[in-house]
Amino acid sequence: MSVFHMPDADAVIERRARRRLALVLLVILASSGCGGIQSALAPAGEQATRVAGLFWFMTVGGLAIWLGVVALALFYSRPHEPAPSRRRNRWLIVGGGVVFPIVVLTILLAYGLAMIPPIVARAPEGSLLIDVGGEMWWWRVRYEVPGREPVELANEIRLPVGAPVQFRLSSDNVIHSFWIPSLGGKMDLIPGRVTYFALRPTRTGVFAGVCAEYCGTSHALMRFYVEVMEPDAFEEWLRHQATPAAAPATPMAEEGQRVFTASGCGACHTVRGTDARARMAPDLTHVATRMSLAAGTLPNQPDAMRRWLAHPERIKPGVHMPAFGMLPPDDVAALTAYLEGLR
């Protein structure tokens, strides 16, 4: 059975969220082009669904107001004879400028502010807790599992569908902002502070997340993928991630491990179960299972891996990882084989 249970009281909210989701999806279908794996308008989480509903409500209302004001302005600015009227002045200035906005904004604030508490609230006690660290320019992800060793990986988050998840965000370098548009809003990672953000995914699928706060040269290339899975599949994935790295299975991979050690990769990276234990750079224990390389910049394929190892700065300007293009091509190929074997 899953360690992540869903409290019964939340089931009601869940149903409501689904109903709203259905409604929103209808609107989305009506307006094409809102989809995508990084879209706030194709929600796959409770918070994103609420906010998308709020967005459509405000957009329709705002559009109506805009049309009204523009129509008034255009109508009254057509060439016409003077027609002063105190009554109209009062209606326009007091009615349009004071009373109308107060009424509209009161309704909007009532709707919008009521949504703040659930957005800033922590996930219920016992929820899945994930530490996310902002690095330049990648994401350190660490699953805190009660009673077990934490599981660290990079640039990838997998979540069980339907369960609330608590993110604990921090940075020891510059400010970043953690954003998975399909699941909900964003939260900053601020040096010297710890921020919290809770989400609840409502449908399975692969989504993309990004850094939303400008954080230096390759801010644009600080991405990650999120897979929302069935709870059992998630559980299995997490158990696998907790295991040490697989031993090299082919002679080439064995050679690759030797190159890995000899080239000093272990001075920055960790491969659990080996001597590589440094934490400067992404944990590579199960790097081959990930959906991307270089923080969502490259597909996880041998060819891309080779390019990355040889000249990372060509792919990600300003990257801290040194280039290994000076290694003989065979060594790079062996290194690739080793890393591709870390499943």
Place this chain on the structure above:
Amino acid sequence: MSDARRMDERSDPEPLAVAPPEALRRAQEARLMKAWETPTGWRYWSAVNNSEVGLWYTAATFLFLAFAGVLALLMRIQLARPGNDFVSAELYNQMFTVHGSVMMFLFALPVFEAIAVMWLPQMLGARDLPFPRLSAFGFWAFMIGGIFLSGSIFFDAAPRGGWFMYPPLTSEFQPGIGPDIWLLGFSFIEVAAIAAAVEMIVGSLKCRPPGMRLNLVPLYVWYVLVASAMILFAFPPLIAGSLLMEIQRAFHWPFFDPAGGGDPLLWQHLFWLFGHPEVYIIFLPSIALIAMIVPTFAQRPMVGYTWVVLAAIGTGFISFGLWVHHMFTTGLPGITLALFSAASEAVAIPTGVQIFCFIATLAAGRVTRSVPMLFTLGTVVIFVLGGLTGVMVAIVPFDFQAHDTFFVVAHFHYVLIGGALFPIFAGCYYFYPLIAGKELSPRLGRIAFWLAFVGFNVAFFPMHLAGLLGMPRRVFTYPDEIGIGYLNLMSTVGAFVLATGVALVFWDLVRPKGKQPFARRNPWNAGTLEWVQEMPGKPWGIRSIPEIDSRYPLWEQPNILRDIDEGRFYLPDAEELKRESIVTSVVDAQPVYVMRLPGPSWLPLWAALTVGGFFIFGTYHLWWLALASLVVGIGIIWYWLWISTAQIPEKAEKSIGLGKTLPLYASGSTNVGWWGVFITMLAAQAAFWCLVFAYFFYWSIHDNFPPDPGAGPGVFWPVVGGAGLLGAWALTYGARGRNKADHAGGFYLMLGAGVVLAIAGTGALAYGPWVTGLNPEEHVYPATVWVLVAWNGLHVLTGVIMQAYCLARRAAGRMTAAYDADMENTLCCWHFTAFTAAITVAVIAGFPLVA
């Protein structure tokens, strides 16, 4: 006779019933012409008259607009398709930083000051602003700082921390001089902006024509007054923040470094405490142009004048309570988010009032079609949409998604291009005849409008959607897989169409118009005073200064044009061939004295070069050169004041016509100079309070502040220092009295002792943290204490220079018992110095006792 009627009789004289004889009028005109002559040849650049300086200033801001616009186009090329490599990441990051910073600091804000320098005196029937050389200094400072900043991108040395410069990225992760260029370059420009704001405030409060009570002031002037007052309190937080960050970069005091107890969020508070009001500082003076254009093309006074004024003031106030809406996703408590969300929505109300007043005016009037009206309608269409998306992003949950995405980029470009660029273009077409005596082409204007309008919407509307589809801001590229390629391509195409429209407006402005006939006088049949100008205009500004008793005098005061032209009003002559204008009282605009204005001079340029040298050498950490440059700068400013301010007139008073005689000199709060000092000191106070805020901000985030109960500057030395400074203040106060009593010995003794006590007091104040061994590199506590002490030092230094100036002036016979404006101004400065010292001592010595 009732008081009210007596008041009316006193305050409402009529122009001369009969025009002065033709010969006299010609002679008067010749003398005015001589006094206000614009220098020619290369000396032209030593001009200080508002029409010259305003024109250069406006032209310069347009050049910066074009420069930042080209950067925008290059960025749009880079973003036209996913994964593009037109420019490098590093260059792109410099480009958006420079684009944003230049648009904000070198176009949107200064263009308001430039336009105001140009039109404020004309709208107020004044011959010039109260401090013409200060305007010129402001312009040159702006040019030097602007070129320094913009030029850096050609050397790959430009700042690349975003226009918001968030630490620790900018404080510790960007070596090189980029961030220093930003911090020091813009601080220099901000000082110039504050100088201009002081000028605007004094100009609109003290240099109005007789009879123009506050409720008759042209709406543009009201808006400028509100925006200038906002500058006074909005820029100091940024200056204080920049000071802290530059000190951290240069000397490693850990203000924003968590390792030393600092906090990056303090920068965000200070930055947005500036940054949010800044938006309204840009918007209000731009919409002010609309508030002048709408009544003209509706051919009737503004409906709801009082509503508009109150709305402008209300917007100004509310805008200081919204800054946290730029920080909704920094993990602040829910209640804070809710409060600032509600406050942010509230600003929609005064904005709505203004828009509906404009619509009501159009409805009531006889509307005629014109290019300025076309741009005005464009403003309404674009700005209202930007305002509505602003209402959306102020709702916290939606902001959690939209924040830092292209949705926000779309939103604020709708607000700024709709609320500032379109009104400014409307203003160009409207006011151009006053500049060149000729009209711009309505045909080109219409084509430019439609290109700009359509191009703008094609460029920026898709960005709303791109943002919600997951496109964050400040990205040099984006992947194909998120499906925003077509939206970005649209934006790029639109941007080029918009740029074509803007270029067409520029062309219309600069194209040769030799053969085109001069426009007729007051071509739009407007009602406000600036339109009395002849085509082409004369350098004297206005032929005679009218008595005003309506809001739209050209519509409501019969024969006013004739009476002004024939010199039937005040000051129709320049008998002594000196530049003169009338100073009036703040509320009811009763004439109080005639101010003598300085003419052309190179001093403002030299002062700007040397003070600019301080900031530019500082950028390269060439401290000795910087200091030398500053000392020379202070010397030049001293000389400038010495020869051109508070000059003792050759006679005590002169007749200004209509049976009125006014003094030629004023001292104390009647004097415009005193107002200049007072208002500048308010801005200095605002910066000081930001530093005090920093102290208490650190206290609020630390459980233990001051960190170690034993450490601190102690009580004894700070109190001794504070007492010394209060003593110096009392002696300055006494010296003013001795001077008034013409008791030279007492004056020299007291003011001399004041100088000594001021220096000793400052020394004692600094000795406290010195002797207790507070090391500012260790922790923010000692760093903050030292910064407060240092700020006091700067304040005292200013005060001591002013004291020395007074001593020298009296010794040179340039200040006497009766002519003591310098002494009054010095005392005004010292009131603030003493207050600053008292608060500093209370904070650094008193607070640890109660904490």
